[in-house]
Amino acid sequence: MITGMLAIEAHGLNKKYNTKQALDDISLAVKQKELFGLIGPDGAGKTTLLRVLNTMLLPDSGEAKIEGHELIKEYKSIREIMGYMPGRFSLYEDLNVEENLTFYATMYGSSIKENQHLIAPIYAHIEPYKKRLVSKLSGGMKQKLALCCALIHRPSIMFLDEPTRGIDPVSRKDLWKLLQELKKENITIVVSTAYMDEADLCDRVALMNEGKILDMDSPENLKKNFTKDLFGIRSSDDTFGLIRSLKAFEHAHTVYPFGDYIHYTDIREKVVVKDLLVYLESHGIADVEVKNIQPSIEDYFITLTANK
Amino acid sequence: MNIYNPEYAIEVNHLTKEFGEFTAVNDISFNVKKGEIFGFLGANGAGKTTVIRMLIGLLRATKGDILINGIDIRYHVEEVKKTIGYMSQKFSLYNDLTAIENMRFFGGIYGLSGKEIRERSDELLDQFKLQPLRKKIVGSLPIGWKQKLAFCTTMIHQPSIIFLDEPTSGVDPIIRRQFWEIIYELSNKLITILVTTHNMDEAEYCHYTSMMVKGKIIALDSPLELKKQYNAQNMNEVFLQLATT
Numbered sequence A: 001m002i003t004g005m006l007a008i009e010a011h012g013l014n015k016k017y018n019t020k021q022a023l024d025d026i027s028l029a030v031k032q033k034e035l036f037g038l039i040g041p042d043g044a045g046k047t048t049l050l051r052v053l054n055t056m057l058l059p060d061s062g063e064a065k066i067e068g069h070e071l072i073k074e075y076k077s078i079r080e081i082m083g084y085m086p087g088r089f090s091l092y093e094d095l096n097v098e099e100n101l102t103f104y105a106t107m108y109g110s111s112i113k114e115n116q117h118l119i120a121p122i123y124a125h126i127e128p129y130k131k132r133l134v135s136k137l138s139g140g141m142k143q144k145l146a147l148c149c150a151l152i153h154r155p156s157i158m159f160l161d162e163p164t165r166g167i168d169p170v171s172r173k174d175l176w177k178l179l180q181e182l183k184k185e186n187i188t189i190v191v192s193t194a195y196m197d198e199a200d201l202c203d204r205v206a207l208m209n210e211g212k213i214l215d216m217d218s219p220e221n222l223k224k225n226f227t228k229d230l231f232g233i234r235s236s237d238d239t240f241g242l243i244r245s246l247k248a249f250e251h252a253h254t255v256y257p258f259g260d261y262i263h264y265t266d267i268r269e270k271v272v273v274k275d276l277l278v279y280l281e282s283h284g285i286a287d288v289e290v291k292n293i294q295p296s297i298e299d300y301f302i303t304l305t306a307n308k
Numbered sequence B: 001m002n003i004y005n006p007e008y009a010i011e012v013n014h015l016t017k018e019f020g021e022f023t024a025v026n027d028i029s030f031n032v033k034k035g036e037i038f039g040f041l042g043a044n045g046a047g048k049t050t051v052i053r054m055l056i057g058l059l060r061a062t063k064g065d066i067l068i069n070g071i072d073i074r075y076h077v078e079e080v081k082k083t084i085g086y087m088s089q090k091f092s093l094y095n096d097l098t099a100i101e102n103m104r105f106f107g108g109i110y111g112l113s114g115k116e117i118r119e120r121s122d123e124l125l126d127q128f129k130l131q132p133l134r135k136k137i138v139g140s141l142p143i144g145w146k147q148k149l150a151f152c153t154t155m156i157h158q159p160s161i162i163f164l165d166e167p168t169s170g171v172d173p174i175i176r177r178q179f180w181e182i183i184y185e186l187s188n189k190l191i192t193i194l195v196t197t198h199n200m201d202e203a204e205y206c207h208y209t210s211m212m213v214k215g216k217i218i219a220l221d222s223p224l225e226l227k228k229q230y231n232a233q234n235m236n237e238v239f240l241q242l243a244t245t
Helices: A045-055 A075-081 A095-107 A117-129 A140-152 A169-184 A196-201 A218-223 A239-248 A273-282 A297-306 B048-055 B077-081 B099-109 B113-125 B144-152 B171-189 B224-229 B235-244
Strands: A007-015 A021-033 A035-039 A063-064 A083-087 A157-161 A188-193 A204-209 A214-216 A231-235 A250-257 A261-265 A288-292 B008-019 B021-035 B036-042 B062-066 B084-087 B163-164 B193-198 B206-213 B216-223
Touching: A007 A035, A007 A045, A007 A140, A007 A188, A021 A045, A021 A063, A035 A045, A035 A196, A035 B206, A045 A063, A045 A157, A045 A188, A063 A117, A075 A083, A083 A140, A083 A204, A095 A117, A095 A140, A095 A239, A117 A140, A117 A169, A117 B036, A140 A157, A140 A169, A169 A188, A169 A250, A169 B235, A188 A196, A188 B021, A196 A218, A196 A297, A204 A218, A204 A297, A214 A218, A214 A297, A218 B163, A231 A239, A231 A273, A239 A250, A239 A261, A239 A273, A250 B171, A273 A288, A273 B021, A288 B021, A297 B171, B008 B048, B008 B193, B021 B193, B036 B144, B036 B171, B048 B163, B048 B193, B062 B235, B077 B171, B084 B144, B084 B171, B099 B113, B099 B144, B099 B193, B144 B171, B206 B224, B206 B235, B216 B224, B224 B235
Parallel strands: A035 A188, A035 A204, A083 A157, A157 A188, B036 B193, B036 B206, B084 B163, B163 B193
Antiparallel strands: A007 A021, A007 A063, A204 A214, A231 A261, A231 A288, A250 A261, B008 B021, B008 B062, B206 B216
C-alpha cells in the first residue's frame, strides 16, 4: 500500500486504435520523487500510456490523477507541471540550439537563466554549439537538447519516452546518471525503455507487454518471483550445438541464449550438474562450464511472456 | 593489388571515406571469416553506417579496397549485391502486402524465377517457423514478428553474407533469442553475419568484434580476448573503456 500524495494514480485505463487494444485496463501508482520505469518491447503500449498520462492523448475509458490533478478536467494544470521528452525527435530544425531552448522556456513563462543549474550537466555538452542549427546536430546532441528543453521550466514530473533507444553504451550511461541527479532535485521521473537491464536502475518498474502491465514492483522484488534454479552454461567450442543439445535434453525446461552464457532451467526440483555435463559430453559438446546464476529482470520477463 | 584469401568473406584494406573536409572513415582494415558472426560495434557517429554502406555497395570509398568473397566491389558492385543480404534497422517490408507477397516482390527484384521464389519462400517460412503468417497482411503483425519476417525476406536470394543493422532493437526478449538462434544456425552453415548493435549483451554472442571510435577501428578481437585484455566483466565495460579513452 502506498500512502501520501501520489505523483500518478491511474485506474482502468483503456485505449484502442481501430482493432488493436493498445492499453488494456492499466492501473498504476507512482510515488512522488520516484524513478519509475515502463519496461517492455515495441508494441507493449509504453508510448500510448505515457501520452495518456501526460494529456497528449485521450483514453477511451479509465481515470487518472497527476499530482492530484484530474487527467481530463484539469489537463491545463498538468501540462504546467510536467515535462515530456517524446521518443521521436521534436525540436525545431530551423532554429539553433539556444533558440530552441529559449522557445521552450518562454512557452512556460520561464527563462534559461532561471533553471540553468538543472540542465547544466547536459547543457555543458552542447553549449559550444549553441549557435548551430538543430538540423546540423548529431543524433546524440539533438537528444541532449531535447532533454534540456523538457527540463527548462523545472517540471515536477518528467515523462521520457525511450531516451536510450539507438544510443551507444556511453551515452546510455550518461543519461541514467543524469536521471539519478534529477531525482535529487525532487523530480518524479517516468521513463520507458525496451532495454530490460535498465529496469535495475529504476526504483520501481511496470513490466509491460501487449497493452498490459504484467507485474509491477521494485526490480529486486520482481527478481524474487523467479523461483526456479537458474544455470548459466557455456562451451568455448560450439554454441549452436550447445543450444540444440540442451533443447533436446529430456529434463530441459527453458533454454535461452543470454550473452556469452545459455540460461537453462530444468523441470526437475533438484538438478545434478554432473548429469548435464555427461549428457552434453555424449552429444559431443566439450569444454562445458555450468554455474548457478542469479536471474535478471529479463529472465523474469521471459517467464511472464512465455506461458501464454 | 590484393591476393584473395578464400578463408575470408569480407576483406577491408585501408578503407577511407571523406565527405568534403570531414573524414568519416579513416584508414580502417579488417577481415571477416566465412561463417563468422562479426559484431561491428562503435559509438554513435563513429562511422559504422558509412562503412556498411560501402560494404554493400551503396557508397563508394574515397580510398582503399573492399573484397566481398574475393570480388572487388569497386568494379563488380552488381555481382556483389547478388551475394549479400541487408536488413536495415528501419522496417523495410511493405505493410500493405502479405508476407508471401513481400517475399515474391523481393525475390523478383533479385531476379529469381517464379519456381525459385516458391521453393525458397517455403523453405524460409519453414525454417523461421513463419508459415502461419504466409497470407497475413504485414501491417497487421506484431512488431517482433515483422522483424523476423524482414530477416527471413533478407535471405530470399540465398546470400552468403548478411548485414544486420540493429536487427533486434526493441524486439521482445523471446523473439530476440529466436533471432540469435537463427544467426547461430546460419553461421553453422558457413553463412557470414556482420551485425551492428548497441546492446552489449548481444556483442557477447559474436565470434569476433570490432570497435569503432571516430572513424577508426581501435580494437579488433573476440569478446573473450577483449574482456581479458581490458580486465572487464562484460562487453559493456569493454565498450565504456574503449569509447571514453
